Amino acid sequence: MAKKTSNRKMSEKGKKEKSRKQQTPAIVDHVSDPEDEEIPEDGAFNSDDERLYGHFFKKKEDANDQSSMSDGDAESDSAGEAEIEGDDDGQYMLGLLDKLNSTSSNDGNDVSLSSRMMNMPESDYSNSISNRSLALEDLMETLHDTKDFKELQRTFQKQKSATTAPMEKVKADRERRKIAYEEQRKSISSWTKVVQENRQAESLDFKPKERVEVTRESLLAKFEPRGDFEKDLEKALEAAGQEDEKAVLREEERALQDDLGDNLLSIEEYTKRRGQLAQIRALMFYHEQKRHHMKKIKSKKYRRIRKKQRERATESALQAAIGEDENLAKKLKEKEEVSRIQERMTLAHKNTSKWAKRILRRGKNVDLDTRKALSAQLKRGDDLRKKMLDDGDGSESNSDEEDIVESARKVLADTEVENHLLPGSSGLFKLSFMQKGVQKQRDIAREEARKLLAELQANEVDDSDETEEGAETHTGHPGAVASKAEMTNVLHTGELRVRALEFGDSNVVSTNGRIELLNKHHRESRPRSSLINQQKLNGGFSGPSGDRSFNIAIASSPPFQRNTASRASDTPAKTSTSERASARTINKETSNPWMGSLESKESLNVSSKADARTKKNCRGMKRMVDIDAAVNILDSPLGEDRVSCNRESNAGIDSKPGDFRAKQIALLNQEELVRRAFATQSENEAEEEFRSEKEKIAAEFDPTRRLDEDKVAIGAEGWGSWAGAGVTPPVPRKLPQNLMAPKKQKEASRKRKDDKKPGVIINQKRLKKTANGFMLGDVPHPFSSRHEYEQAMLGGVGREWNVSGAFRAMIRPEILTRSGKIIAPVSKRAKGKRAPAKF
């Protein structure tokens, strides 16, 4: 504020000058004030100041004009000023006045200055006193004749150097900053590393590390016994001379150096010591033994390998022995034979065993005994199979009837044989009445059997050729026959001529060649059948349906009935029996499902007069058999038991049919399942349906499909041209090539994921809810590719997927602080201490 007031005074002075020049020196004195010097002249009163205080000056000017008119006022005013300025002595003031009067007349320089000032108009853009700098000499000139001028001059001369003005603060600060910046710039690069590290750091841990490490030494140093117990202990230790480690050591040393006999042992001590040592030695020995024993215990694998080695060794030894001695070889052979017999016994009734296969491979070159053994085995197998079949069959089935016949025959044959070698060898049976009784019973049984047989045979004759054949073939077992002798044994009522026998891999023996069975019934029936044959030949062909069903009958009967097929071709039409036969065979089918595959082959294998037609029939029949097979597929547990038994007869699974209730369930199921079997489609139909559905879905969900195409058929007939009767069809307009519309490129149909999978439809419609809610449309910001994003999102982060340490590492926050603790500012030298690795 002081500056401003002085300025005002200066400008005031300028205006007053024309009236009162003598006052100026006094005012100049003020100008030399050091505070005023700081402001440059041109900046002293600028436009801003004038805007603020201009009005004030204008008023003052008016006032000055008035005061110039009334002199008295002005004088008093100036007197007042004089009083203020020069109050030390009036003499000085008077001198000044004189001086003024004299200079106003002669000093042109001053005049020019004042006149110049007068000429300068005072305006916003110019300052009246700003044109010339006011030097100190100018001011001093006026004083040179005053009393103390010399002294003053001297002091000024002394201070000449100090007169240079100091720099303004703002500028000085700017300079200082500039220099500091230059200096910093040199050293700033030393920060880059720290900053970069911090920026790149996974996380920054600002938690203070003030954990005090607790060591044993630090604890010991601080230890002071507190409490009664500790103090007592301390005392006791001191008494014992063991108050600290050093004391203990000292004690020990002293004990070692003691040679007054304290270290010597007494005899008791010695014996005691020896006892101890002996005990330890004994213990050690015991453990050694034990370990030795343990070492001998070996693993199973070890034993197995050892065993194999041993076996190999003995074998080689045996070979050597055989080379020397022939008797031994014989013995060995016998032994082998025995073992083979054993094997046979265990692996009875199958020709799938290794032994059986070998024999089969050898064919006819096998000796009689072996063949017998094999055939017996097969026979047993057949018997078992038959037994199985019989178990399941109803009493009305054909095979059952045949069995009765056979059993009756067997009973008869048995009794006849046994007639010759009656019992009576053993004790109780020696008695005559016992023998009589037995004989009587036997007779009764035989009689019954005979009757039954007669009755059944009569039935058979009445029945049909087909059944006869079934019966007769049942008596023979061509499949199980191996040798002629065996054959006669088995077929005591018939004769068999075999051209070639072929043993297959299965338990059924197939024959290649014609088998002709001749027995009484056959001979009887032969003319009859031929008669029918003739009749039919004369009467013409009966029709395919009957024939077909008959063939099924053949096909579905057990394999050993295969010869009937050949007979069937002899007598192609047996329409009279066809109905029943077919009914029966269906029964058979249900009861005996697993024959399906065999029989068709069998019927096709038949090499006889089987002409093309029979073959055709077979093929036609196959369809029917398929249905039956379908029935079989859905067989009930009852059937399943049987099959499983057949499959794994060795496993010894109980093959008996279940109790009555289970059977009932089974029957119910079967009925239901048969119904279901007919309700389902065939494979082809299912496939076809599936394919059509797939096509439909592919068309429906094709996004390239245009919606309007479905709705409107543009370009329909009649649009844009005349139509109706008698109108000539319009000639299609043809444009030159360059004007033709471009051909529409056919859009490739959308690729589907299930294109190459015929049995699969994959829905490719966009899952709207899932995609909108839980998936991203584009790769999110910091990631540049899908791959990067997927990598970042890979794997589980939570507790469920990681051990606790790894989990914590995964979710480590970017900044770690402890609340209430000061975060130390970053330090240049602070080396990053990495958190310890967590693994």
Added chain:
Amino acid sequence: MTGAEHAGEDPEGESMIARGMSATVAKQQHHTLRSKKRTSTDRSLIAKYDDATRESERLSRIEKDTSSSKKLDYYKKRAMDKRIYRKDKAVKAKLQVYKAKRFEAAVAAADAQVILHTETPGMLEIEHEMERTTSLSQVELKRNHLDEQTAKQIYDLTLPYSPYGCKFDRSGRYSVLYGQRGHVALMDSYHLNLHTEFNVNERVRDATFLHNFSLMAVAQTNHTYIYDDTGTEIHKLNELSDPFALDFLPYHWLLAGIGRSGHLKYQDTSTGQLVCSQTTKLGPCHVLRQNPSTAVMHLGHSNGTVTLWSPACSKFLAKVLCHKGAPIASLAIDLSGNYMVTGGADRQIKIWDIRKFQCTHSYFVPSGVATSLDISQRRVLGIGHATHTTFWSPEAITRKCKEPYMHHHIPSCGSIDTLRFRPFEDVCAVGHGKGISSIVVPGSAEPNLDTTEYNLDPFQDKRQRREAEVRALLDKLDPNMITLDPSEIGGIEESTPDVRQERLRDKQEQANAGKRTKKQKAKKRGRSKVQTQLRRKQRNVVDQQIIKLREAREKEKAGEVGSPEVRQSEDLTPKVLQRFI
């Protein structure tokens, strides 16, 4: 304050900052960890926990998807290359760190497994070639080979309301036994105690536990009911009517059911809402199983197809023709969700790789249809067919095996209704016509518990159960998150032109969904016309001409009907029987 001044303040460098793992350090560490010598078992263990190796296949597929460079022309390819190589440094560093951390975590998990997995699984093993594991009977097993606690698990329950079914809860501690004639029992399989039993006096077709043993849903004649562990009826679910099969999705809290109408319905058991109802259009369905890894529902139909469903889609996700022309009798999916096993009425059992929808191989069931199938935690395949149960070793799922692992026959029990493996215990429960049989199948179950998963601990107490319940609820998943490939969730949508087009269309639909179409005003003009009024008056008047016209029409009709009558009769025969005519 300048930096220089500040540096002077900390001459000792005391303010040490732990900066975690930098990218370079991570890279080094990853390298050293990887190159460390390890035994093959360790390596395989680590690979099991390392997501990178596990999902590298998937990632490479994605990469192939995005940069199918064969079809691109030169400029596009160049642009693509640029895009690939212009990687953000910061992202790259972060990925590096994450990769290293994941590998570290995998190593740590592998180490932890060595310590935590105290039990090792084991199967039956033969001592010499002549032995067969199949020939080992349960009696022999019980007598000679099992410890006391396990031997206790071999037992038969003869129950009156047969045939019986059985299901376990997720921990394997409790089982619900349901007789089809109305008996429902809750059993503690650990102590072999009966917990609750009650009779609903109705036919019971299926039952399943909800999130834990305290609630179970029972499919009865008309409706599905929910009971608690004391046998109190809690809810009657009217929406799930005529149910045949039920299943519960534990992570989504959804009870799924299907029945006579062939509608697959999902009911949220936490809120009680019916989430969605989907029409299969394939008739009644008895076979319903969930894929434990994806929560997709698999339905087996009577036309031999299996359909896969999610609540997010009104149509099936996939449809597979498994057994041509033979109904699906049973179905099972392994725990990894990669393999599905189907049993058809054609007596075949087919193994499917669901990832490829491909039948890898099949087995023939020697006796009967496979009425029930189940795959244990360690992938032992159990087949119930007729009165037999056959078990196949885990290899039988991945490749064709010649012989089954075990076999058990229950004579005269009708056919087997359900076969279920017990979780975390080598036990298999078989429900059949006479009751329940429990047998031991060594090596079937996972020996070590995962205690981080909810409701999986068989020995949890009441408080733990409650806490697990709440936590499971908090972690409940949205039903729309069920997809064929669960790793899609949270990922980026496939970006083929077709998909983009579809997305656009969906967006349009969504935007237009709010707009209400202007309702057409139902007004008829000219109703009051004189002409119309007169016509109206004449409408019901029968005069000569009209009679004549009517007669003519009738005659025409009769003439027409004569010919198509034959056609119609043909049409009347059911489609399935048409081939016989």
